[in-house]
Amino acid sequence: MNRGVNPELGLAILRVALGVIFISHGAPKLFGGMEATAGFFGSLGIPLPFAAAWAVALLEFVGGIFLVIGLLVTPMSLLLTLTMMAGIVLVHAPNGWYVIGPQANGGVEFNVALIAGLLMLVFGGPGLASMDGRGGPPGSA
8 A cells, every 4th residue: 555655744744734723723712712712602502611611722722732742642633523523513514514715604614624634643643753652654653
């Protein structure tokens, strides 16, 4: 099976890119946006919206940092996947597919892309330069 020129480098690039995306979404919540996030969660009927807002913000921010440095990549990826799935069910699904473009309405496409990338890390491993120390193919650590 041809796995490409350097799949471990590709996994590392994916891991860092996803980490930066999650950091950039968690940081505004943690550093000044918690009230708005909790208010939004409350409007969705999420119980304990302030606690849920903190949990999501911390997971996005800290989980993103962990992805960037390659620490606990599989559990962080699974937790972030669950968060993105909840976002699809609670927020994005009624808005259709598109996030940007002529038919854009805040749909699910971005969440689906994030989930696909996160699951690639779960099944493919963290790639090169990972603190998890699993720089080789899955099962080689």
